[in-house]
Amino acid sequence: MIKKNNYIWNNWAGNQSCLSENYFEPETEEQIIEIVRFSGKNKKKIKVVGSGHSFSPIAVSNEILISLKNYRKLISVDKDTVTCQGGMYLYDLYDVLISNKLSFPDFGVINKQTVAGALAAGTHGSSLMHKSLSAQIEKLRIITASGDPVEITRETKWKIDDEEFNLWEAASFSLGSFGIVTEVTLKCDPIFYLKSEESVIDFDEYLKCMDDYAKRYEYFKAWWFPHTDKVYLFKAERIEEEQYHKKEQWIKYTEEQRKRDLQIDKLTSPLFIKSNDDSSLIPEINSFCLDYFFTPRTRIGNCFEILVHDETVPMVVSEYGLSMLDDNHKKALKKFRDILEQSQHKLHFPVDLRYTGAENSYLSPAYKQDTFYIGMCIREYGEEKIHPSMQLFFDVMKKYTACPSWGKLSDLSKSTCEKGFPGFENFKKLRNIIDPDRIFLNVFFEGIF
Ligand SMILES: Cc1cc2nc3c(=O)[nH]c(=O)nc-3n(C[C@H](O)[C@H](O)[C@H](O)COP(=O)(O)OP(=O)(O)OC[C@H]3O[C@@H](n4cnc5c(N)ncnc54)[C@H](O)[C@@H]3O)c2cc1C
Structure with a gap:
């Protein structure tokens, strides 16, 4: 696994950068778990960077930064789903879809993002009849703050006090703040x-x-x-x-x-x-x-x-x-x-x-x-x-x-979120349970969550 100290990272647009104390390129899920446990033990903030195609500082971390550029393989494809590792690039995924005569109902404009990065920020195209890419998620495998993998499907429910929550509604578009997405299963349509x-x-x-x-x-x-x-x-x-x-x-x-x-x-x-x-x-x-x-x-x-x-x-x-x-x-x-x-x-x-x-x-x-x-x-x-x-x-x-x-x-501020996103409080409630020490929140998110 590649490790670097005091690593300088810049996003694609060049308007965001950070100096990370520790940078890792893990190759196995065990290594990802080890890094998360290290962060948790040392109360260090941790973020995964995808292909850096966000313009806002949602991927920066001055403490621990991970890239899944060596964790990006196809896992399986069948007649209506595809499963891949979180670091796969959309262009590689789209090649798999095309060669299997598959597609999604809609796409963002470009194909350079990673799968987990595009899902984390709700990448969308333009169709009133369709939703963002996150709506295709059938299953996510996430390494949570404790280092334990959790699998979330559309049916995964959590009870808090007497209220039941559907975890998918939070985890399908979570800005990486639920943990590290290692595997994703997406529903596919036939190519059109x-x-x-x-x-x-x-x-x-x-x-x-x-x-x-x-x-x-x-x-x-x-x-x-x-x-x-x-x-x-x-x-x-x-x-x-x-x-x-x-x-x-x-x-x-x-x-x-x-x-x-x-x-x-x-x-x-x-x-x-x-x-x-x-x-x-x-x-x-x-x-x-x-x-x-x-x-x-x-x-x-x-x-x-x-x-x-x-x-x-x-x-x-x-x-x-x-x-x-x-x-x-x-x-x-x-x-x-x-x-x-x-x-x-x-x-x-x-x-x-x-x-x-x-x-x-x-x-x-x-x-x-x-x-x-x-x-x-x-x-x-x-x-x-x-x-x-x-x-x-x-x-x-x-x-x-x-x-x-x-x-x-x-x-974006806390008050815009409270006014503009009706599910914001529910999201925060679930997020705080899954990451009680707030290791997956960087400085940008700390002000908002
Ligand atoms: C030229 C250009 C065109 C674009 N077109 C569109 C468009 O058409 N529609 C649209 O909606 N958006 C568009 N975007 C925005 C882009 O799709 C999103 O910002 C997307 O999140 C970027 O993906 P990324 O892989 O670069 O992720 P990054 O920007 O690197 O990261 C985004 C977020 O995902 C998190 N993350 C990444 N990987 C993981 C992981 N494995 N586990 C947990 N969290 C993770 C990061 O921590 C961060 O919070 C465009 C951006 C550019 C530069």
């Missing part, structure tokens, strides 16, 4: 095929039709290009496998468009870097990119080809989930547009507009309610200090009681 229609509309038109599209298309998301008043739509529906095999007949996506898409990161990265020194360039960059790269098209592919993308230029991201009751989500989005456009602040594209269906994990912004997410990014910005355009976003979201996404940047 999609036709994606992509086009541009005006922002005000989008506001009118967004919910109708979200109900009509199984997969629907949109990218608002700030300072252009335009929105790029992605509307995807299932097609039969035969249509996929005859895809050349349906595709409207020229070779030139494909070539441009391959160049997008190389061409835009220097523009974003420059615009961080001179933000007056941003409206023109957004407008140029919309016209040059985001042209209307029809694409056909399997679900992975349409819904999962490669990595993108470095950025920091904030995202909040909003209730759709009484058009709260539309009001919040419109207010953000109006305030941003009236201010001197400028914002890179895209503002990512997504939906997910109601789900049962306590810490999900979509807990028991259909949810609309607004995500914004500052590209080529790796500073810890919150960017002023992002602060403006936080301020607007607060007014609409939006719930932050845990892996993204936000002004």
